[in-house]
Amino acid sequence: MTGRGGAAAGAGASAEMLYVRFRAAGDGGPDGDRGAPPGEETYEQLLRLLGQFTPVIEALPPDAALADVRGALRYFERDAAGIAELIRLRALAWYGVRCTIGVAGNPLLARMAAQGAAPGEVRRVPGDAVADFLDRKPAAALHGVGPATARALCAYGLDSVGRIAAAPPATLQRILGAKAGRAVYDKARGIDPSPVTPNAAARSIGAEHRFAHDELDPDRRRRALLSLADDLGARLRGSGRAARALTLTVRYADRSTTTRTRRLPEPTAHGPALTDAAYALHAALGLQRARVRSVALRAEDLCRAELAARQLTFDPAEDKARRIEAAVDRARERFGEAAVRPAAKLAQPYSRSAYRGP
Secondary structure (H helix, E strand, C coil), X not given: CCCHHHHHXXXXXXXXXXXXXXXXXXXXXXXXXXXXXXXXXXXXXXXXXXXXXXXXXXXXXXXXXXXXXXXXXXXXXXXXXXXXXXXXXXXXXXXXXXXXXXXXXXXXXHHXXXXXXXXXXXXXXXXXXXXXXXXXXXXXXXXXXXXXXXXXXXXXXXXXXXXXXXXCHHHHHHHHCHHHHHHHHHHHCCCCCCCCCCCCCCCEEEEEEEEEEEECCHHHHHHHHHHHHHHXXXXXXXXXEEEEEEEEEEEECXXXXXXXXXXXXXXXXXXXXXXXXXXXXXXXXCCCCCCEEEEEEEEEEEEEHHHCCCCCCCCHHHHHHHXXXXXXXXXXXXXXXXXXCCHHHHCCXXXXXXXXXX
């Protein structure tokens, strides 16, 4: 049987994948990673910058991207870390954006390298160092392992990636289920066969609400969430897609952020369903007197609307709400977005930006 080190090393033997995270330089003091993500226009320019080195780019809006640079090494006469350094310098000089870049043999390891790097650092994980890199990291550090999965693993003493990798696959499958257990076992050994997919269909769309002043009032934050959920629902329906998950990001006065994601009971583009999920995410944070600078919603894990199953409710109010929503969509299509909108959008002015996935 192949040992853990051998499997992990094989998974990352050639470090040619980049995970690039963008932050505005000088925003937030010396801790550049606490700076704001780039705006939509700047983000598109940064993707074009990456395109100068490789066409194999997978955008991860609003502030990251994956790049496969295998085809660029000979042309630029540099290894992947050298190309990453060029990207970092050009992004800072041309756009005032600080890049934190992970370099590794697959997207999972590159992402984890960037997450553990200092702001503005290029961090490489060589193929022969994968086991040591992963060994002492907490279970939650693995991309795709959420709090519930991490708690389930920790309950059995599997609180580090090294311990998860050393556990028999059958044990993980009993704890997490067959599919999830196999996936977590592979990730703990540094194995990630997923490719970098250029020009992929959009997997997320989002919008942000920036308050004119640091907001203490939870009712005003809820009105902002209502407005954002209404926008997302309209954009999803207009593009013929539905969301399986919703993510809320709250940015505070000190520029720190909190992000929470909730899986939806069923894929939906229905505004009230998105609003209810947004309210639940907001309430779960228990912000109390927090000074909030902005809130953002992102509809994730999108699918085609016709493939989304809908649970029949036999609720006249639900059917009426969907008919009204369809009528609103027709009015907006004919007379413009401002023709019909929630009362929340008529509240005090704010700055809004929208972004979409790849």
